[in-house]
Amino acid sequence: MNFLENMDLEVVAEELVTVLTTYGLDVIGAIIILIIGNIISKSVPKTVSALLNKRNVDQTVVNFLGNLTRASILIITLLLVLAQFGVQTASLIAVLGAAGLAIGLALQGTLSNVAGGVMLLFFRPIKIGDFVEVAGHGGTVKAVNLFTTELATGDNVQIILPNASVWGSSIKNFSFHPTRRVDLVMGIGYDDDMDKARDLMLSLIEADERSLKDPAPMVVVSELADSSVNFTVRIWCKASDYWPLKFDMTKKMKEAFDREGISIPYPQRDVHLIKEDD
Known part of the structure; x- marks a missing residue:
């Protein structure tokens, strides 16, 4: 016997009316929420990405924050859909929060690295x-x-x-600023002419195109050491010229001192012998 022949059509119709009356608006509301949530989850991340790109934020951060924004919107949409059907989302949020806390504690080292990476990529x-x-x-x-x-x-x-x-x-x-300062310490003997040595070093600095005129170079007597009179030499240059200028200037000053008879003394110590009478 056909199943439909035994079915009470009036009862089925009444049940359908009851279901549609009870849940129809909820279903329609849930569908509308899903549609709106899907639209927002696509448009908002694009807006966030555009704003970050205008600030020249690293693309890795842009992608990460865009995906995070989309995931957050989709989660909120899901919770709103469940609430539409009368599901108590407060308990669900509590469970998700507890799970998130447990996962966060287990992966706190990894998450701290992610947070550090975001800060480095964002603030650069x-x-x-x-x-x-x-x-x-x-x-x-x-x-x-x-x-x-x-x-x-x-x-x-x-x-x-x-x-x-x-x-x-x-x-x-060391590369943040476009210029850097080369610091040298040059020592001469106590018997040598300090003014001559100073003028010689300044002439070498001014002749080198890599040394900047502003700020001006500085050559000053900074210390009367045990074995030498020490000059502090400060030269400003482009950051890319720092090491070549430092190496070249050290060599040129030593060669110039040799030509002009200015000594660079070795460390020395005076020893006084006291002879005791027998």
Whole structure:
């Protein structure tokens, strides 16, 4: 016998009317919430990404924050849909919060590195190509990622630092400013002419095109040491010229002192022998 022939059509119709009356508006409301949530989850991240790109924020941070914004909107949309059907979302949020706390405690080291990476990429105290000293290491920045920062030392050794230690320590960035100051200490003998030595060093500095006129170079007597009269030499130059100028100027000053008969004394000590009478 056909199933439909035994079915009470009036009862089925009444049940359908009851269901539609009870849940119809909820279903329609949930569909509207899903549609609006989906539209917002696509448009808001794009707006956030556009604003960050205008501020020249690193693309890694832009992608990360865009995905985080979209995920947050979708979670809120899901909670609103559940609330539309009378589900108590407060308890669900509490459960999700507890789970999130447990996961956060288990991954606190990793999450702190992510947080450090976001701060480094957003505020950009360092960038690729900078020579820095950070967390007890020095080198050229090769990469700044969400979890780690990569450096290369002067002899091209790779150093991988967790971002939490980079952001949590002092950063000395030698490449941040366009100019740097070369500091030298040159010593001459006590019998040598100080004014002649000073003029000679200034002439060498002024003849080198890499030395800047503003700020002006400085050559001053800074110390009467045990074996020599010491000059402090300060020369401003472009950051890229720092090491070449330092090395060249040290060599040129030594050669000029030799030509002009100005001595660079070795460390010496006077020893007085006291002869006791027998």
